[in-house]
Amino acid sequence: MTTKLLRKNYLRARVTSLCVLGLATMLAASVHARPPVTAAKPATQTTAAVLAAAKPGDWRALDPQNTLYLDLPGGRVVIELAPAFAPNHIANIKALARERYYDGLFIVRAQDNYVVQMNDPDYENEAKRKPIKTAKRHLAPEFTVALDAKAPFTRLPDADGYAPVTGFSDGFASARDPKTRRMWLTHCYGAVGVGRDNAPDSGGGAELYVVIGTPPRQLDRNVTVVGRVVKGIELLSTLPRGTGPYSLYEKPEQRTPITSIRVAADVPENERVALEVLRTDTPTFDAYVESRRNHREEWYAVAAGHIDVCNVDVPVRAAGGH
Amino acid sequence: MTTKLLRKNYLRARVTSLCVLGLATMLAASVHARPPVTAAKPATQTTAAVLAAAKPGDWRALDPQNTLYLDLPGGRVVIELAPAFAPNHIANIKALARERYYDGLFIVRAQDNYVVQMNDPDYENEAKRKPIKTAKRHLAPEFTVALDAKAPFTRLPDADGYAPVTGFSDGFASARDPKTRRMWLTHCYGAVGVGRDNAPDSGGGAELYVVIGTPPRQLDRNVTVVGRVVKGIELLSTLPRGTGPYSLYEKPEQRTPITSIRVAADVPENERVALEVLRTDTPTFDAYVESRRNHREEWYAVAAGHIDVCNVDVPVRAAGGH
Numbered sequence: 001m002t003t004k005l006l007r008k009n010y011l012r013a014r015v016t017s018l019c020v021l022g023l024a025t026m027l028a029a030s031v032h033a034r035p036p037v038t039a040a041k042p043a044t045q046t047t048a049a050v051l052a053a054a055k056p057g058d059w060r061a062l063d064p065q066n067t068l069y070l071d072l073p074g075g076r077v078v079i080e081l082a083p084a085f086a087p088n089h090i091a092n093i094k095a096l097a098r099e100r101y102y103d104g105l106f107i108v109r110a111q112d113n114y115v116v117q118m119n120d121p122d123y124e125n126e127a128k129r130k131p132i133k134t135a136k137r138h139l140a141p142e143f144t145v146a147l148d149a150k151a152p153f154t155r156l157p158d159a160d161g162y163a164p165v166t167g168f169s170d171g172f173a174s175a176r177d178p179k180t181r182r183m184w185l186t187h188c189y190g191a192v193g194v195g196r197d198n199a200p201d202s203g204g205g206a207e208l209y210v211v212i213g214t215p216p217r218q219l220d221r222n223v224t225v226v227g228r229v230v231k232g233i234e235l236l237s238t239l240p241r242g243t244g245p246y247s248l249y250e251k252p253e254q255r256t257p258i259t260s261i262r263v264a265a266d267v268p269e270n271e272r273v274a275l276e277v278l279r280t281d282t283p284t285f286d287a288y289v290e291s292r293r294n295h296r297e298e299w300y301a302v303a304a305g306h307i308d309v310c311n312v313d314v315p316v317r318a319a320g321g322h
Numbered sequence: 323m324t325t326k327l328l329r330k331n332y333l334r335a336r337v338t339s340l341c342v343l344g345l346a347t348m349l350a351a352s353v354h355a356r357p358p359v360t361a362a363k364p365a366t367q368t369t370a371a372v373l374a375a376a377k378p379g380d381w382r383a384l385d386p387q388n389t390l391y392l393d394l395p396g397g398r399v400v401i402e403l404a405p406a407f408a409p410n411h412i413a414n415i416k417a418l419a420r421e422r423y424y425d426g427l428f429i430v431r432a433q434d435n436y437v438v439q440m441n442d443p444d445y446e447n448e449a450k451r452k453p454i455k456t457a458k459r460h461l462a463p464e465f466t467v468a469l470d471a472k473a474p475f476t477r478l479p480d481a482d483g484y485a486p487v488t489g490f491s492d493g494f495a496s497a498r499d500p501k502t503r504r505m506w507l508t509h510c511y512g513a514v515g516v517g518r519d520n521a522p523d524s525g526g527g528a529e530l531y532v533v534i535g536t537p538p539r540q541l542d543r544n545v546t547v548v549g550r551v552v553k554g555i556e557l558l559s560t561l562p563r564g565t566g567p568y569s570l571y572e573k574p575e576q577r578t579p580i581t582s583i584r585v586a587a588d589v590p591e592n593e594r595v596a597l598e599v600l601r602t603d604t605p606t607f608d609a610y611v612e613s614r615r616n617h618r619e620e621w622y623a624v625a626a627g628h629i630d631v632c633n634v635d636v637p638v639r640a641a642g643g644h
Contacts (some may be wrong), residue, residue, distance in 0.1 A: 112555060112559055113511050113512075113555075113559070113635075141623075143623065143624075158483055159481060159483050160483070161480055161481050161482070161483075161628040161629075161630055162626055162628050162630075188536070189535060189536045190435075197621075198620050198621050200623055213511060213535070214510070214511045214536065214537060214633060215536060215633075216633070217626065217630070217633070218614070218617060218626040218629070220626070221623070221624045222621075222622055222623050222624055233434060233435075234434045234562075234563045237434055237559070237560075238559075238560045238561065238562060238563065239560065240556075240560060241556045241560065292540070295540060299520050299544075300540075300544055301463075301465065301522055301543070301544050302465075302543045302544055304484055304539065304540040304542070306483040306484050307483075307540070308483055308484075308539070311536060311537075311538070311539065311540065313435075
């Protein structure tokens with residue numbers, strides 16, 4: 001039974017007949033109509049088949065200039081940054097990394113089904129806290145940015161309760177509001193955001209958090225989101241939960257020390273992690289989404305006929321498909 | 323900054339003016355309309371204020387006959403069962419517990435952002451596997467049950483992509499389809515389900531899984547869900563992730579042994595955990611949901627104007643509010 005709750009064995013994948021895009025469009029129309037699809041599932045591809053059929057060009061390598069390595073005693077967390085959604089914060093985070101601001105700070109909070117958060121435990125004590133040299137401590141918020149009609153965007157046809165439109169921008173789950181002409185990254189599992197005080201401009205990137213539970217979409221448009229974890233999130237999601245207020249660790253020795261946060265481009269090539277993300281602007285991605293919206297695996301008795309933006313887990317693999 | 327990402331300090335709560343129900347209704351109408359609410363937030367209650375104002379009668383004690391204690395070396399996980407949604411499986415799970423079937427089995431799988439799963443690693447080996455004495459190994463599926471119009475149900479006005487109607491039944495997140503006249507428990511964080519093979523009747527309760535990530539709503543109506551974890555889920559969500567296929571543990575010694583699973587009613591009273599769940603059929607609960615749909619805490623710049631059924635975290639507390 002164990003192996004049947006989720007079928008994800010790409011090795012056994014076999015390519016089946018391809019009629020996915022037409023079907024996706026067809027289903028898109030029906031997705032908004034309740035009730036969900038319960039009829040016999042149309043014969044199309046499983047996720048395994050879609051990924052097995054993907055061409056090298058369906059994948060893109062991470063850009064070292066927009067990749068962070070969060071090194072912990074237990075291993076490395078790889079974060080892809082999304083400069084289109086928070087250019088100023090991402091520039092500042094890279095400056096903080098380059099002046100080694102993060103090195104030696106701590107993961108100070110782990111709240112089950114919510115977030116892990118890192119900072120300088122002394123950040124409120126101007127005398128004791130670690131100084132910021134070249135970077136900025138506070139920035140104007142980038143909770144949302146102006147909707148760039150030319151920016152890549154693969155719209156999901158599926159209705160979303162939290163935003164008028166959701167989809168994927170260069171691999172990042174995001175939302176748009178055509179009326180206000182704004183766009184933003186959605187708080188899905190693995191999203192990396194900028195902690196702040198009550199004042200919208202009280203953040204800047206010196207304190208980061210990562211989502212490790214049910215997507216807290218109520219945070220959308222309330223916090224600057226800068227990217228997502230693409231590898232190693234289990235190093236964060238399995239941390240012991242804090243037992244203090246807000247799930248802060250009560251004892252300093254419970255905190256996980258941050259060895260370093262570095263921009264991948266600053267790391268010798270032979271020490272980098274070569275990863276590829278499935279491109280989200282291709283027919284292969286459309287087929288992938290459809291394979292998640294309506295599972296074709298034998299195990300499934302009923303196809304959902306719908307998918308939320310945070311349930312589309314954009315695939316990441318070692319470069320070359322290893 | 324840390325303490326501001328989420329305000330949840332019930333101690334500081336102050337009760338403010340009450341106009342929540344009218345507001346909830348008002349917002350309900352606008353919820354289905356995109357775009358989301360971005361106007362100044364109406365003055366109403368924070369979650370802390372709602373819970374601080376709750377009366378003892380707004381809470382209900384767990385029924386020991388429908389409560390399971392999953393005891394692990396690290397502590398106790400408390401599971402509340404929902405017999406209205408899976409009567410046969412729950413009767414069988416209680417029988418399995420009472421014949422001590424689970425005791426000495428293992429957590430064999432932990433997949434990040436998905437589930438942890440427990441079973442008899444030898445379940446496929448009829449000669450080696452642990453025998454089932456009085457209970458049944460397989461049952462007809464209870465993926466959905468007949469919609470009981472008399473069953474308690476607090477409907478969420480918010481649109482849901484996976485089901486025609488969602489809401490809460492005696493504290494359990496659930497969905498309904500008025501057309502097919504069926505109802506089912508939704509796969510939210512902490513949901514407890516029955517593992518099965520491809521055949522719909524291949525489960526029975528001998529193998530259980532718990533959701534520890536993004537709600538896998540695509541599993542709804544595909545698996546029998548029997549209840550939810552109400553205490554101790556961090557004992558499961560922080561387990562090291564498996565590195566084998568389907569995130570199974572590769573080495574037997576990596577598995578977490580199950581000390582026992584017992585029905586709370588079978589445990590001496592002085593060894594029980596006295597818990598209360600916020601009733602979901604009260605004005606207090608309506609106010610609680612609204613306080614999560616549109617956060618009033620000073621930290622929030624924008625109110626979501628929507629909430630998904632899996633983002634309503636039904637509060638649990640020690641009996642008497644301790």
